[in-house]
Amino acid sequence: xxxxxxxxxxxxxxxxxxxxxxxxxxxxxxxxxxxxxxxxxxxxxxxxxxxxxxxxxxxxxxxxxxxxxxxxxxxxxxxxxxxxxxxxxxxxxxxxxxxxxxxxxxxxxxxxxxxxxxxxxxxxxxxxxxxxxxxxxxxxxxxxxxxxxxxxxxxxxxxxxxxxxxxxx
Numbered sequence: 001x002x003x004x005x006x007x008x009x010x011x012x013x014x015x016x017x018x019x020x021x022x023x024x025x026x027x028x029x030x031x032x033x034x035x036x037x038x039x040x041x042x043x044x045x046x047x048x049x050x051x052x053x054x055x056x057x058x059x060x061x062x063x064x065x066x067x068x069x070x071x072x073x074x075x076x077x078x079x080x081x082x083x084x085x086x087x088x089x090x091x092x093x094x095x096x097x098x099x100x101x102x103x104x105x106x107x108x109x110x111x112x113x114x115x116x117x118x119x120x121x122x123x124x125x126x127x128x129x130x131x132x133x134x135x136x137x138x139x140x141x142x143x144x145x146x147x148x149x150x151x152x153x154x155x156x157x158x159x160x161x162x163x164x165x166x167x168x169x
Contacts, residue, residue, distance in 0.1 A: 019047070052080065053108045054124035059117055060097045070099065070114070077112050080104045164168050 008021040020029045028046075036042050062070060071082040081102035086093040101121065103109065112119050128137045134146030135154065146155045153165035 021050075041097055050122065051106060052102050052104055053106055054102050054110050056098055056100055056112070056124045057112070057119040057121055059114065059119055061117060062099065062114060063097055066097075067142075073114060074101065074112060076167050078103045078105055078109070079112070081088035 005023065005027065007021075007027065008023045010021075011019045013019055020031060032044050032046075034042055034044075065073075066070065067082045067084055071079060074082070079101050083100045083102075085096050085098040085100065087096055088094075101112075101124075108123060109121055112121055130137050130142045131138055131139050131146070132151070133141040133142055133148050134142040135149045135151050136146065148159060149156050150158055150163050150165075151160045152163040155163075155165075
């Protein structure tokens with residue numbers, strides 16, 4: 001129990017680090033001050049993804065602006081990162097009007113001002129992770145414990161390049 005009361009939760013991670021979820025900004029700042037605990041050195045870092053949120057804006061008027069220009073214009077509103085969504089046409093990557101914004105807070109704002117534009121911010125839902133080894137969702141090939149599965153016919157007997165199936169599933 002420290003300044004600002006007890007933390008919301010404390011978890012020990014596989015790496016041996018402690019993940020401390022605080023209840024307020026004051027409590028968070030109180031954890032950043034000490035340099036040691038029980039004569040052991042202490043290193044405090046703010047979690048990169050748990051302390052931010054992402055949203056999407058769709059503005060055709062921002063198509064000609066670069067990501068860095070948009071970030072410069074929106075940084076005063078708590079935007080810390082900007083990434084434009086691109087679509088692939090053949091071999092070309094085409095920029096779209098959709099822009100993913102990362103905010104430095106845990107609560108997503110509903111609107112932001114981009115110059116004279118009032119932009120509605122929607123929740124960003126990332127594409128699911130797909131394993132190209134077992135063809136399931138939720139993990140990647142490097143963390144896969146499943147059997148290698150053909151992406152064309154879903155058989156575990158052979159790899160995709162060796163598939164003789166005439167039709168896709």
